[in-house]
Amino acid sequence: MKIIKHSVLAQNAHDPVTALLETLGIDVVPDDVTSNDYATRIFLNRRESGDGALCVANVGLVLAQHSLWLQCLPRVQPFYAVKCNNDPVMIKMLDILGCNFDCASKGEIESVTKLGVSPDRIIYANPCKTANHIQHAASRGVRLMTFDNEEELYKVKKLYPSAQLLLRIGVSDPTALCPLNLKFGCDPIKEAPVLLKLAALMELEVVGISFHVGSGCRDATAYAVAIAHARRLRDCGLFLGHPMNILDIGGGYPGHKDPSYISFEEIASVINNSLEEHFPIDIGVHVIAEPGRFYAERAFNLYCTVIARNCVPANRITKNDKNMSDQGFMYYINDGVYGSFNCIMYDHQKPNGYCLRGEQDKSYWSSIWGPTCDSLDLVVPCTKMPLLEEGDLLVFENMGAYTLVAGSEFNGFSRPEIRVFIQKSDYVMLVALMLSKENELLVNGGSHLAPPNSQLCETFE
Incomplete structure (x- = not known):
């Protein structure tokens, strides 16, 4: 196997992707080189110098997942869940592709903004935040954040009254790998209307409804139930004077095909049908989501x-x-x-x-x-x-999902080395995406909540 990074970079010395690849240490390889080929070469070269594990990321698989997202959920703007895999390469590639970011802490906000992501492209999606982290979000200009209880409203009122709030409701798939309503989400029938009214009385701005059916969803009807609740609560919020112009449908999307789980395409079909019924395009609601596993899982071996x-x-x-x-x-x-x-x-x-x-x-x-x-x-x-x-x-x-990010060095054993490659045809596509006017508008211009541009989908095909 021959790494062709240097010859390609020499021919494209002034394009922004080239500079990015060099900064992030990404190797450009021929199209017939697989992750296994790439890993074998690395182990042959380092056999005498190291004995740690190796994690190999294929950028092309991130591109493929984004293409699938655009095809199946064209209305939904992805906010990548940084907690899933906070590797700088993942964040920067998704930044280039026009994804926004779901952060759950001060540290995650810092890691994303340090890579050049504008704060208006971040949602602080943690319903229970420390005072210090709320103040940090305010200092960085991250206005969009979630809440699910009365105490959090009082905290936000005191520390960040200009925040744009999303009410997190507890609608979960009980069969999901990791159900999340055990910890977060208010009751959509009994508690949510009360919280919307309290926020109005406190003159806090609630801009929409948020939910998360659970990581590793197995039953797509959970999305349909949640979207129906969200529409009812949107109408309630509008009556109380809230803008209610955002719907956050959370995460739970599978990262690779597995016959024992529901497919992403099946989940997307349920979501699209529910959106058409409850949130048609003409009512002016921006739909966002928080995929993590979907983007990261397949890309890393x-x-x-x-x-x-x-x-x-x-x-x-x-x-x-x-x-x-x-x-x-x-x-x-x-x-x-x-x-x-x-x-x-x-x-x-x-x-x-x-x-x-x-x-x-x-x-x-x-x-x-x-x-x-x-x-x-x-x-x-x-x-x-x-x-x-x-x-x-x-x-x-x-x-790639919920692995490296949660690892430790217990007993003195080091974390795996991470190496990243991109096949030449994918590299050429990345250059085209970054230089195209359509992608430039998505990354740097226009509304940070605008739905993904369908032109990008055509570029991937």
Whole structure:
């Protein structure tokens, strides 16, 4: 594999994407180079200098997800959920594509604004905020923020009375991977009208309704129910004198196709039908959303090295005495649940890797463990794998969401190195997007709440 970064950059020395790639350390590669090819080259070059895990991001997959969003939800302006993956490359690429940003803390606001994002393109989507963080948002000019209770209204009135508020209602999919109404969201029938009235009496501006059905949604009807509640509450808010010109439909969108989950296209169909019924275009409501997993999950693969192997009776792995006479293997790798695989504990994921050097005829009962001394550091409890050797690379795909961002360095084990590449055709497309007048209007001009431009969708095709 040949990285063609320098020859491409020499030919395009003055375009803004070139400067950005150099700043962020993104390699341009030929179109036939895959994430696995790119990772293999890196491991070959660093075999003697490092033994940590490697995370590889393919910018082209971020572009593909954005294209899918534009095709399926053309009315909805995405505000990327920074909590999902705060890698600077992710943020900057989505900035270029015209996405806005959902931040939940002072730190996230800072990380986004430092990359050049205007504060009017940020929603502070945390219904319960510290006083210091509200004051910080005010100092940075981040006006759009959520609330779901009376005490928060008093806090905002005291610290940031010019904020533009979105009322977060508690409508959730109980079957979602991570239901969120356990922590946030007021009752849309009993509590929401009371809060809208209180905000009016306090002369605070409520500009719309917000909800989040839960991360990893499995039932799209939750969106339909929430949108119907939002329309009723919009009418209530208008009667009380609030502008009510924004609808925030939150997150919950899948990041890759999985037959055990509802598809993004199915969710989008339900949303579009509900919007047409309750929020037709002519009523002048800007519709926004907070996708995180949708953009980040597919783009990142994690590559772990087998650092040790232990041959054991297979029943130690399967917990079945019928396998007592079979051979099994416990493998130890250089990342675990205290690192990138924290998603097992916090995001209910069940990762399953494969060996990069290919399949063998015979497979054995196997378990895969992280590198720490904690016996809870178990990545894959029980699976069938070919015989692995120390130094073999295991690939874990779709590892971009709620993984790196929540990892630690427990026991002194470092976080994975992150490397990013873009295929040449995607690079050319990025240049075209940045230089086109249509995208320039979306990124730097016009309303920060304007829906994504359909012209961009045509560019991706």
